[in-house]
Amino acid sequence: MSDPQLTEISGLVATADGYAVINDSNVERNREKIFLLDSECRVTRSVSYPSSAFDPEDLAVTKDGTLWVADIGDNTTLTGGSGNRRPSIALWSLAPGANAPVLHRLAYPDGKARDAEALLIDAQGHPVIVTKDPVGEVYTTKEPLPSNNANPASLTRAGTFKPLATGTANPYGILGTGVVTGAAMSPDGKRAVVRTMSDAYEFDVPDGDLVEAITGGATPRITPLPSEPQGEAIAYSRDGTEFLTTSDQPKPTTILRYTPYAPPAPAAPSPAAQAQAPKTVDRSFLDSLSLQDITRIVTGIGVVGLLMIAVGVFAVIRSRRKRRALLLAGAPAAAVTDAQNPGDTSPADDDTDRSIDGSDGDSERRGSAETADPGLKSTSGSTASVKPASDSDTASTGSANGGVADLDGTLEPGGADSGRVRSAAEPEPASSASAVADSVAPAQAKPADDSASPATEASSASAAPASQTAASASQGSASASQASAGAPPQSRGPQGSGRPAKATKATKSTKRPRSGGTGPSGS
Structure with missing residues (x-):
C-alpha cells in the first residue's frame, strides 16, 4: 500500500x-x-x-x-x-x-x-x-x-x-x-x-x-x-x-x-512407533501466563518492595527519635548505646576487674589508692610475707611487740599511744590502717569470713599448733624484758621484724585494760 x-x-x-x-x-x-x-x-x-x-x-x-x-x-x-x-x-x-x-x-x-x-x-x-x-x-x-x-x-x-x-x-x-x-x-x-x-x-x-x-x-x-x-x-x-x-x-x-495453523491429522501408528514410549511436550510456566497475570505479578513485586522500604525507613526514624529523646533527657552515652542495642548481652566491665591471682577488684583498687597517697603507706620499704594466723597468734604476738589489737583486729604500733586500746567509736588512724592493709592485702588468700562468731575464733585459737604457741610465749617474754629495760617497744606491721597481724572483724565483746606508762602491759 x-x-x-x-x-x-x-x-x-x-x-x-x-x-x-x-x-x-x-x-x-x-x-x-x-x-x-x-x-x-x-x-x-x-x-x-x-x-x-x-x-x-x-x-x-x-x-x-x-x-x-x-x-x-x-x-x-x-x-x-x-x-x-x-x-x-x-x-x-x-x-x-x-x-x-x-x-x-x-x-x-x-x-x-x-x-x-x-x-x-x-x-x-x-x-x-x-x-x-x-x-x-x-x-x-x-x-x-x-x-x-x-x-x-x-x-x-x-x-x-x-x-x-x-x-x-x-x-x-x-x-x-x-x-x-x-x-x-x-x-x-x-x-x-x-x-x-x-x-x-x-x-x-x-x-x-x-x-x-x-x-x-x-x-x-x-x-x-x-x-x-x-x-x-x-x-x-x-x-x-x-x-x-x-x-x-x-x-x-x-x-x-x-496459512492458518492446522494440527496434523493423526496417522495410523506403525508397529515400531507403538513400541516407542509416547513423547510429551513440556510447556514452560510462562506459556500459561496471560499479560494480565504478568502485570499482576510485577505489580505484586513492586508493592512488596515498597512495603519493605517503608518498614526500613520507619525503623531508622524510630531509632533516631529514641536516641534523640535519650540525649535530650540527659541520659549517659552508655544508656543511649544500650537503648540502640537492646540485644547486647556482653558482660559488664566490673566482672572483668578480677586479677589473675583471683583477688577481686576491691583489693586492686585499695592498693591503687594507697599508692596514690604516700601518707597512707607504711614507712617500711619492704612487704613481709604473711600467712594466716589464728586469734591466739594475734593476741600473743600483739602483746609481745608492744601493740594492742583493737576490736576490729587492728594493732596500734608502739609510740606515744602505744598500749592503748582504741574504742569502737574512734576512727582508725590512717597510718595503722594503711600498714595493716598493706601487709595483709597482698598476701591474703581469701577474705575473712564475716560470719565468724566468738566461738569459732576461740576454737581456731585452741587449734593453733603448739610450736606457734611456744614461739608466741617466747616472743612475749622477750618483749617484756625489752620494755622493762627501757627499750622502745617493737611495733607490729611492716616496720617490725615479727610476723604481721591478721586483720579480723570486731567479734570480741571485751576490751583489754589500758596499762600505765608508754610500754605494753605484758602478756
Whole structure:
C-alpha cells in the first residue's frame, strides 16, 4: 500500500473487488477515512466520516457487504493517549454504495473507559468487542443497535479471552504476546480469529455462538505472526483459506498472508512407533501466563518492595527519635548505646576487674589508692610475707611487740599511744590502717569470713599448733624484758621484724585494760 493516504492502517477486510482499510491518524483527523482498494492496493474510493471519528481501530464486514468501523480506541497516557478518556465508544456502519457511514454509540456497563482494538460481528449481526486494556474483556449486546443516538446503548460483559505467552518474536517482547489488536470472522461464519502483536488465535464456531467459542475455554489453533513492525489488522481472505495482516505504520506498509495453523491429522501408528514410549511436550510456566497475570505479578513485586522500604525507613526514624529523646533527657552515652542495642548481652566491665591471682577488684583498687597517697603507706620499704594466723597468734604476738589489737583486729604500733586500746567509736588512724592493709592485702588468700562468731575464733585459737604457741610465749617474754629495760617497744606491721597481724572483724565483746606508762602491759 504505497498511496500516501494509506498510513497508520489499523483495520483491514477482503472484499469482492480487493480490500477495504481504515486508518487511525489522531494528529490529523480529517485524514481518517474508509478506503476502498483494488486487488493491487490502489485507492479506488474514500469515504469520510460525517463527524470526527475519535480513534478507529478495527474493521469488520458482514455477509451482505456492510462495513463496520470500530471507533473504540482510547489509549491511556502510558500508551500514547492524551489522558482525556472518552465516556462512550462508537461503531460506524457503511452499507454497500452508501456515501457516509451511520453512527451507533455504545458504553461499557460500569461507565469506565477502556482501550479496545478488536471487533467481530456474529451471524446474528451482534457486535463483539475484545478489549486491549484491560486484557481480553469480551463485551456484546443482544439488542438492535440504535442509530445516530445521543445516549449510548449499554454493552454487556460476556466473558474473557486469555492470550498466552507464546514467545513469538515481536517488538514488545512478552508484553506484545498479550496485547489484543484485531479480530475477524471467516466468510462462512464457522471460524473466528483474535490476534495479538505476535500470534493469531483461531476458534471454531460450529453452532454460531461466537462469544462461547472465544470465552468458553476451547483450545485455539495458534498461528505465529512473527516480527511484524506493529501488527494490528487481521482478516480472512475471500475464500477463508488465509489470514491477511498489516501493521500500523506512519509510512507505506504491506499486506501479509499466512496459512492458518492446522494440527496434523493423526496417522495410523506403525508397529515400531507403538513400541516407542509416547513423547510429551513440556510447556514452560510462562506459556500459561496471560499479560494480565504478568502485570499482576510485577505489580505484586513492586508493592512488596515498597512495603519493605517503608518498614526500613520507619525503623531508622524510630531509632533516631529514641536516641534523640535519650540525649535530650540527659541520659549517659552508655544508656543511649544500650537503648540502640537492646540485644547486647556482653558482660559488664566490673566482672572483668578480677586479677589473675583471683583477688577481686576491691583489693586492686585499695592498693591503687594507697599508692596514690604516700601518707597512707607504711614507712617500711619492704612487704613481709604473711600467712594466716589464728586469734591466739594475734593476741600473743600483739602483746609481745608492744601493740594492742583493737576490736576490729587492728594493732596500734608502739609510740606515744602505744598500749592503748582504741574504742569502737574512734576512727582508725590512717597510718595503722594503711600498714595493716598493706601487709595483709597482698598476701591474703581469701577474705575473712564475716560470719565468724566468738566461738569459732576461740576454737581456731585452741587449734593453733603448739610450736606457734611456744614461739608466741617466747616472743612475749622477750618483749617484756625489752620494755622493762627501757627499750622502745617493737611495733607490729611492716616496720617490725615479727610476723604481721591478721586483720579480723570486731567479734570480741571485751576490751583489754589500758596499762600505765608508754610500754605494753605484758602478756
